[in-house]
Amino acid sequence: MSRPEPRPRSAYRAWRTIPTRWADNDAYGHVNNVVHYAWFDTAVNAWLVEAGLLDIAHGDPIGLVVETGCRYFAPLSFPESADVGIAVERLGSSSITYRLGIFAEGSDAAAAEGEFTHVYVDRASRRPKPLPQEWRAKLEILL
Template identity: 70%
Template sequence: MSRDAARPRSAYRAFRTIPTRWSDNDVYGHVNNVVYYSWFDSAVNAELVERGLLDIEHGPMIGLVVETQCRYFAPLSFPQIVEAGMWVAKLGTSSVRYEVGIFAQDSEEAAAEGHFIHVYVDRDTRRPVPLPDKWREGLERLA
């Protein structure tokens, strides 16, 4: 079975450094697959907060994950430092597809990559809402 190669580091627009933790390793001595999804979530949401787009506690809308996927290329393990790169692959009316790559620190080759789709909904009704212009402008910079 052949598969596409991972995207290079240069394909990603924003990076976040993440230290691995002892508890990230599984019995096989590498970071467990579920941890990667946590890194995706943290990288995307931290970037949105830092750009002044997402107000986790009081914002009128929140992002719900409707789809996520990850492909693995190389193992990582504690005590490595990893870098999560991200870019916006698709900007819909109320949804965003984020592409995320996980790299060992200073590596040009991704250890894993995947995507993360948020649908943005009203905090109270949980119904989809259009992305505000400020969000569109901020997210287009990551495309």
């Protein structure tokens, strides 16, 4: 079975640095795989808040995660910080698939890569809702 090579930092458009915590390490001494998913969620939602697209308490539409995935290439461990790169892989009418890379500080090769798909829905009905045009313009920066 062939394994894809990790993408370099240049494959990503926005960045979030996240410090590891002692509790992130598992019994094997490296950051547990479930922590990577929390970092994806944190990086994407922090970018959305900073871009003025996510109002957690009152915003409409809201993004629901419908699919995630991750490939691991190298371990990270406390007390390192991780740089999480964000790019948009696909911008649909009511969905966005983000491409994410987790890098050790100073490394050009991803320690892990993932995808994270949000479907945007009406807050009340939870039915898919087209992305507002002003959102699309901001999100295109990440393409």
